[in-house]
Amino acid sequence: xxxxVQDIWRDITTKAWDDADFRRRLExxxxxxxxxxxxxxxxxxxxxxxxxxxxxxxxVLLRPAGDVSVAQxxxxxxxxxxxxxx
Amino acid sequence: xxxxxxxxLEWAAxxxxxxxxxxxxxxxxHRPDPWAADPFRDPMTHxxxxxxxxxxxxxxxxxxxxxxxxxxxxxxxxxxxxxxxRLAGLYHLTTxxxxxxxxxxxxxxxxxxxALADWAADKARDEAGHDRLALRDLRALGLPAxxxxxxxxxxxxxxxxxxxRAAAADDLPLGVVAYAHAVERLALRADAAYVxxxxxxxxRGVDATRCLRVHSAAGTDAGHVEDNVALVAGLPAAERxxxxxxxxxxAQVSSTPSAEGHVSDAWLAGVLETLGEVGQS
Numbered sequence: 001x002x003x004x005v006q007d008i009w010r011d012i013t014t015k016a017w018d019d020a021d022f023r024r025r026l027e028x029x030x031x032x033x034x035x036x037x038x039x040x041x042x043x044x045x046x047x048x049x050x051x052x053x054x055x056x057x058x059x060v061l062l063r064p065a066g067d068v069s070v071a072q073x074x075x076x077x078x079x080x081x082x083x084x085x086x
Numbered sequence: 087x088x089x090x091x092x093x094x095l096e097w098a099a100x101x102x103x104x105x106x107x108x109x110x111x112x113x114x115x116h117r118p119d120p121w122a123a124d125p126f127r128d129p130m131t132h133x134x135x136x137x138x139x140x141x142x143x144x145x146x147x148x149x150x151x152x153x154x155x156x157x158x159x160x161x162x163x164x165x166x167x168x169x170x171x172r173l174a175g176l177y178h179l180t181t182x183x184x185x186x187x188x189x190x191x192x193x194x195x196x197x198x199x200x201a202l203a204d205w206a207a208d209k210a211r212d213e214a215g216h217d218r219l220a221l222r223d224l225r226a227l228g229l230p231a232x233x234x235x236x237x238x239x240x241x242x243x244x245x246x247x248x249x250x251r252a253a254a255a256d257d258l259p260l261g262v263v264a265y266a267h268a269v270e271r272l273a274l275r276a277d278a279a280y281v282x283x284x285x286x287x288x289x290r291g292v293d294a295t296r297c298l299r300v301h302s303a304a305g306t307d308a309g310h311v312e313d314n315v316a317l318v319a320g321l322p323a324a325e326r327x328x329x330x331x332x333x334x335x336x337a338q339v340s341s342t343p344s345a346e347g348h349v350s351d352a353w354l355a356g357v358l359e360t361l362g363e364v365g366q367s
Contacts, residue, residue, distance in 0.1 A: 005120035
């Protein structure tokens with residue numbers, strides 16, 4: 001059974017806790033390390049590793065994929081002559 | 087209250103890679119991020135839901151379902167002939183509604199869920215006879231209405247009825263609430279201008295939009311949508327989430343064109359001609 005992103009990230013986290021050289025490479029060349037561990041790296045996307053400390057916590061603000069409503073489905077166009085599918 | 091207040095925020099997974107997140111003012115489609123500590127990964131747990139935010143949650147679920155159906159091939163231009171096909175679909179959609187709602191009412195009552203049972207009973211009463219409106223519209227067009235609806239069974243309408251029937255068979259048929267909400271919300275897209283466009287395709291003096299008017303922004307469905315939202319907002323979080331997912335599913339089925347594509351005008355005309363010949367014999 002293949003590992004999930006969270007499974008692999010757990011492995012990377014403990015390895016970085018244990019190995020200073022690995023941690024440095026993870027922070028400096030993140031995409032390569034992720035790929036080496038089998039994580040999908042998208043081209044055109046930057047990946048940044050940040051480390052929490054005793055006095056610093058990082059909170060990730062997720063991106064929204066966009067508004068969704070029925071009104072915007074037709075981009076302001078009126079209904080077509082038949083409701084789709086009927 | 088701020089949009090982020092816990093009591094006014096609603097969210098629900100509406101697919102493996104889609105979560106609708108709603109405030110009382112808007113809804114977003116959120117793609118769960120396996121990389122991050124995602125605050126929307128776990129289902130919401132608070133109850134009751136904020137009424138406005140629940141409305142946006144369901145609004146988003148409908149929109150995601152329609153989007154998932156993709157772009158249908160452009161339908162043939164609206165005409166009297168195409169309207170006959172639509173009326174047949176409306177008939178098949180409406181003729182099973184009161185019975186399935188009464189079946190759901192019995193299930194809700196047996197489960198001790200009186201608010202849901204009362205909702206189903208009220209709706210069964212409200213929707214009774216709407217199939218006859220479609221038949222009257224067909225007769226107004228000079229057609230043998232019963233024979234037309236026997237001959238014309240639009241596949242999407244049949245798929246919707248199958249979904250409705252399956253929902254009503256559940257021990258706790260929350261899918262019936264979802265079905266009603268999705269159908270009634272989508273019906274509100276038909277505004278007065280759309281009704282006028284349909285009417286303009288009819289022969290002078292013929293009123294063949296009775297069924298459409300009832301199931302449009304000009305009819306009772308706007309009030310029904312509000313009633314549905316109020317009902318859902320009062321439910322436990324797990325049930326609101328389940329209904330949001332089912333709303334998305336119904337909206338997708340409703341908007342997915344038949345695999346065979348649109349029937350042709352020539353085929354429709356041929357069917358009606360055959361019925362006319364039968365009626366004259």
